[in-house]
Amino acid sequence: MQDRKRVAALILILIAVAVVVSATASVVLYQAAVERERLRLIDLVRSQARLMEAVAEFDQAHLPAGEDAAAATLGQIKTAFTRFQRTGLGASGEFVIGRREGERIVLLLRHRHTGVDFPASIEWSGPTAGPIRAALSGQSGSMVGTDYAGDAVIAAYEPVAILGLGLVAKVDLWEIRARYVRAAALSGLITLIVVAGAAALVYRLIAPVMRSLEESESRVRALLDASRDEMMLLSADGTILAVNAAAEQRLSDARHEGAAIGHGLDRFLPERVAAARMRAIKNVLARGAPVRFEEAIGDRTNDCCIYPVKGADQPSSEVALHAHDVTADRRKEAELRLLYRAIEQSPVSVVVTDPAARILYVNPKFSEITGYSQVEAVGQNPRILQSGNKTKEEYAALWQQLTAGQVWRGEFINRKRSGELYCEVASIAPIKDQNGKITNYVAVKEDVTRLKATEAQLRQAQKMEAIGQLTGGIAHDFNNLLTIIIGNLQLIQESVANDEMLRVFAEDALWSAQRGAELTHRLLAFARRQPLTPTASDLNAVVRGISDLFRRTLGSAIEIREALAESVHPVVVDRSELERALVNLAINARDAMPDGGVLTITTENLTLGENYTARYPDVAPGPYVLLAVTDNGIGMSPETKSRILEPFFTTKPPGRGSGLGLSMVYGFLKQSGGHVSVYSELGRGTTVKLYFPAAPAPMPAVPEKGGRGVAPTFAGQVVLVIEDHERLRKVACAMLARAGFVVLEAGDCESALAQAAAAERLDLVFTDLDLAGGMSGHEIAARVQALRPGVKLLYTTGYSSVPASLPDALSQPPPIVAKPYARGTLLRHIGALLLAGGEPVA
Known part of the structure; x- marks a missing residue:
């Protein structure tokens, strides 16, 4: 069937070629005819122009004096052309004589179009004056253009200078074209008849051969389709030329429904498989020898053989492929490879040892966490990770459980190759053979160091929240009591203004009540329940204003340094509380430097990313302004640093501190939407970092509150x-x-x-x-x-x-x-x- 289609296509191509050749020949002949006509018209117009000039010269030489020689000559020319038979110019040819009069051309002679519908003169610059205008301009030549009647013509033109005339000989293009259109149509018809007859004859001659080939192909097809193995014939570029039933069924099931013949391998096979087959095909054609290999397609594995198909005295251009399904034999191997890849790409550490605890295998995650490469770890004992946080008894109990065939689960604090400690959760299990004998041990371990740190942060935050709620409630009750005490004491002061002793007693009591109010203010600050008056503030301006106070009050032994960013974002805070917080930090820094030192205050714009805020559940990512206070004093131990934000915790001697300074700073930052972090090392100093959220947009500053003045009276209100x-x-x-x-x-x-x-x-x-x-x-x-x-x-x-x-x-x-x-x-x-x-x- 395919051969019949090819023959039919060949016949159609021959007919199309014949038509194209015939049409091309007609076009070429037409162009040649136009050129011949142009040359003929040029010769004709030049000869007529020379003849007119000769007649004019004769008349000028022989006419009696007083007669108009030019008029006589023109009359003779008109008479001659009127009598002239136009057999040489064809049906549409004619001579035109014209003379320029101003901006118009007067047509003195026309062979055709002598009726009243055609003008006796035309405009000099008009679109139909091309040939005659060129002649009157003294030019000679030819052109394809439009004549005075608006017809498309081929024209030759020549000037008659002695008479001031222009001569044009022209023929309409339609007359030339018509002759060759008829010839082309007749030629094309004859060509089609000849080609169709030849095609029919050829088809009758090859039809028996085609039937014989189809019968032979049918027998071979039946033989190939009887096999359950895949067989196919392929071209050098991987196009499928023939397939048996098994191959076509599997290819169709794989990705596409329908016939496979005529398509490339990449249409039906995964890219990897198609590329492998193409490499094998090129190898076979280059070497001229078969190639055998295995391939995996989905869950099926094939044993493939590709061999060249050789023709008589011709190099191989096609190959045959035979594929035998060996899936059952390779399935277990594939499962093992999958298991290996899973362990290699596991997000947790995997370690395999022999019964003597020698490491046989570690996956890449183990190397990433511990710093030991696979080469360094294999052959070692897992004790290379021990940090001393587990006792010998604990390790003995672990081994006793494992050797008894049980799974051990627990935590290790191990040491990396760099010396850094890390925490991991581990599950260790024995691996047994078919007889139940332990042949290996496998450990699956997950690094939970960051998780432990986050849990510790969360516990600390919950602890501080609970303490804050307690202290806030206590401070609220005390504030009510202190309001009563202070109010009554002030009323008493006014009543005993004339009694000096009672007035002094009232002032002392009022002073003590006010100190109690300051204490409750600090408790409320820690509990984040103090009333705030937040305004848009420039931290650089706050630091510059308070640094002078520190220089005057902290003593000459303390050097105050400022490291302020050139421009920081505004922040929304209660300025008075911010200054109070800075004073508390400065006092703590001074006490940490008994022999003097350097107090540095730093500001900086920064952005807290998700990697940072993930460690602090109550901190949101985004733009912040950092205000850091650093001293180079005695520093703190990790145990002290973990408690410095708790209220009433202090390392100072009795009477030197209330333990509420840093807790007040902590509460103020939290109430302002900020964050506090503390870094300290013994002997090196401490840095307290205050992170304030940057204001989303510039905010107007709130004017300073007015002075205290004298309390007014409100009689009658x-x-x-x-x-x-x-x-x-x-x-x-x-x-x-x-x-x-x-x-x-x-x-x-x-x-x-x-x-x-x-x-x-x-x-x-x-x-x-x-x-x-x-x-x-x-x-x-x-x-x-x-x-x-x-x-x-x-x-x-x-x-x-x-x-x-x-x-x-x-x-x-x-x-x-x-x-x-x-x-x-x-x-x-x-x-x-x-x-x-x-x-x-x-």
Whole structure:
């Protein structure tokens, strides 16, 4: 069937070639005819022009004086051309004589187109004046163009200078073309008839041969299809020329449905297999000898043989392939290879030893973790990793368990080739033969050093959180008590102003209460519950401002150095608390350098990546500004460093420190969204690094708070005090009454709302944020403001700050007075709120 198609294709090609040749010949003949016509017209127009010039010269020489020789000559020429028979120019040929008059050409003579529809003159620069314009310009030659009638012509032109005329001889192109179109059509028809007849004759002659070949091919096909092995005939480029049934079935099952013949091996086989077969084919054709090899296709393995197909006295250009399925024999080998690759690429260490614990094999992960290459490890005993963290008894128990045929699971703290310690979780099992005898041991181990460090960080964070919650609650209760004490002491001070002894006693008691307030402030800072006033700050400006203070106060033995980045991102922090934190760090650095030293303060923009933040669960990756305080003092041991952030932990002698300095720094950083890390070595010094999140965009700075001034009076103004602690409410009311306020008081929500609704006038609501009864000071204030829209709000708290989401009625967070507060502080906040309408004054 394929041979019949090839013969038919050959016949069609012959017919197409004949048609192309005939058409090409016609085009060439047409071009030759055009050229001959052009040369003929040139000769004709030149001879006529010379004749006209001769007649003009004769007339000028022989006509009597006074007669117009040019007019006489032109008349003779017109008469001659009128009588001239145009047999030599064809059906469309003619002579045209013209003369230029201004910007037009007057046509004096035309053989054709003499009717009134054609112009007697044409424009000099018009598109139809080409040939006659060239002649009148003194040129001679030929062109293919458009004549005065707009027809496509081939024209020859010549000037008649003696008469000032131009002569054109032309023939229409359609007349030349028509003759050769008819000839080409006739030639093509004759060619098709001849080729078709020859093709039919050839087909009748070779048809019996083709049938014989088809019968022979059918018998060979039946023989090949009876085999279960794959057989195929391939060309030198890997194209499949013939296949038996087994090969076609497997190729179709492999990747594509349909016939395989005519396609390359890469269509049906994996790239690796197709490339291997192509290399073998090239080898066979180059050597002229068979090649045998094995190949794996999916889960099947073939034993292949490729041998050349030789023709008579011709080099081999085709090969035959025979493939026998040996999958069953190779499956176990493939499984072993897969197991080996899995161990080689395992993400955990794998070690195999003999019964005497000599290392026979280690995988690449073992080398990556320990630093011992496979060459260095093989033949050694696993004790090369021992660090001394396990006792001999523990190792003896391990071996006893293994030799009893049991699996041992546990942890090792081992030593790498570099000397670095690392922690790994291991499972060690005996390997037994078919008789149950132990022939080897295999250990599977995973490095958990980083996991252990992360767990330790998490435990420390949870521990600090628990301590913070405890200290925060205690500090809140103390703040309430201290507010009562400080308020009453201030009231007593005013009452005993004339009694010097009682006044001194009251001042001492007030001083002690204020020191207690400072202590609770530090506890709240550690617990991350102190009220903050964050503003956009430049850490470089803060450092420069406080460095001068350090130089004056830390003593001449301490050298202050600044290593500030040229420009750092702004950060959002409470500046006063930041300065307090720096003072605590500077004091600790001074105490760590009893003989003097260098205190260095550094700033830097940096980005904390995921590799860093993965070790600290509460730190988010992103841009930060680093503020580092470094001393070259005595340093700390690892045990001390692990506890320095805990409240009340101190290494200083009794009376020298409260143990709250660094814990306050820790709480302040956490409350500001930052992070603290400490690096220290004994004898080399300590570096405390404070990481502040960079502000997302430039923020306007908050103006400095005003001075303290004198507390104003508020005679006649009405304030509603909301406080669930009765004694504390009593003190607050007394302070405000002394200032001139009309005071309304409430201990719960219902009472507060009732008084707010009933009061004729209400200027200010002063409420605690943390109220008993299920409703916060925010919610009560919002409801009061809904009743009295113009009322001012002032909060107080023992630790809370304004929450992230306020009630809908509160668009802006009201100011806060932190407990414990003094009477002057409270009145200054109220003065700024009521009298100035601005922020409270500290």
